[in-house]
Structure formats: C-alpha cells, structure tokens
Amino acid sequence: MIVKKLRLQRGWSQEQLSQLSGLSIRTIQRLEKGQTPGLESLKSLAAVFELSVTDLQGDTNMTTYDIDKKSAHAISLEEQLAFSRVRKIKGFYAHLIQYSVIIPVLFGINLFTNPSYIWAIWPMLGWGIGLVVHGLRVFGVIKLFGPEWEKRQVEKQLGRKL
Structure with a gap:
C-alpha cells in the first residue's frame, strides 16, 4: 500500500x-x-x-x-475508504466496458446465425439489469446491505440496542 x-x-x-x-x-x-x-x-x-x-x-x-x-x-481510515471507493468505481467501469463489447457481439452472432429470432435481447436485458444495479450500488443510490445495515445486524447479534 x-x-x-x-x-x-x-x-x-x-x-x-x-x-x-x-x-x-x-x-x-x-x-x-x-x-x-x-x-x-x-x-x-x-x-x-x-x-x-x-x-x-x-x-x-x-x-x-x-x-x-x-x-x-x-x-488513515479515510485513505483506505477512498482507495476502496475508487476500486469499486473502477470495477463498475470495467463491467460497463465488458457489457458494451459483448452485447453487440452477441447481437452480431444472433443476426448471423438466426435472424428470424432475436434471442440476444435476453442476455442484454438480464445483464443490463445487473449492470444498472451495480452502478446504483457503486454510486450510493442503493444502500441495501451497506455498512449501516451491517452495523445494525452486528448490534442485533450482540444483543445491543442502537
């Protein structure tokens, strides 16, 4: 480090x-x-x-x-948290790039092999939902199972009231 x-x-x-x-x-x-x-x-x-x-x-x-x-x-803890946030953002952008490259390739394969049925829409939708959720978690919009939830669960397991 x-x-x-x-x-x-x-x-x-x-x-x-x-x-x-x-x-x-x-x-x-x-x-x-x-x-x-x-x-x-x-x-x-x-x-x-x-x-x-x-x-x-x-x-x-x-x-x-x-x-x-x-x-x-x-x-400092602040520096450790900053490094952690940057790694999470970097992971999201890597995920986004993978999606942006692979989905068009799947559509190309789909149109080349079987243009009568567009099956590539299903991986696009499924992976797209996962990508959106990933982005919302990384950028703090969704805080489900985040640090506050973990703290509450630890306190609950220890029998303490918050």
Whole structure:
C-alpha cells in the first residue's frame, strides 16, 4: 500500500514507476496489492522514492511515509475508504466496458446465425439489469446491505440496542 501511496503522491503511473525503478509493471502491481517485496525490489524503490529501505519495509505494519513531515504514521481510515471507493468505481467501469463489447457481439452472432429470432435481447436485458444495479450500488443510490445495515445486524447479534 505504501508503494501506491508514494506513487500517487508524485503523480506517477505504474508504468512510469516501472521505468524509473527498473521493475516490471506486474511487480509494481503485486507490491501495491500487499505482496512482500524482495530486497532488490526494495532497494530499487527506495532509490526512486529517495527513502531508506527500512522506511519502505514499514509497510508490513500498515505504516506510510509522509513526505512533508518526514515521519512514519498509520494510513488513515479515510485513505483506505477512498482507495476502496475508487476500486469499486473502477470495477463498475470495467463491467460497463465488458457489457458494451459483448452485447453487440452477441447481437452480431444472433443476426448471423438466426435472424428470424432475436434471442440476444435476453442476455442484454438480464445483464443490463445487473449492470444498472451495480452502478446504483457503486454510486450510493442503493444502500441495501451497506455498512449501516451491517452495523445494525452486528448490534442485533450482540444483543445491543442502537
């Protein structure tokens, strides 16, 4: 997580960090997802970020390096939530792109193989409903089974009143 935060603070893409550090993009992706880096990877990243290897190793206990204050502190809950929201939005857009590519292909197959019956409308409608629900949940319109519901259920299971 610290690698991602440091990269984003500098406004670099994963490709740019890969070029600067000499590591592969896949390695950068793995490190940003929490995989433990090897010593050589740590050395390369420490050189690029102008930090010591020990500052980068602090990531194992969820610490991060603040460039302005030059001190280690815990990654805030707000930052974790922001990363989570961005991942959910990214997932929705990936879903939308898949839908936008596959549905026309299904219609093409349908029209090529059996133009008398338009069966491709059924996957379009079913998947479309799923896509709409996904979008409504990601953008906060539908809050069914969201954090508030989970909190109420936990309190209910513990026998506490809200």
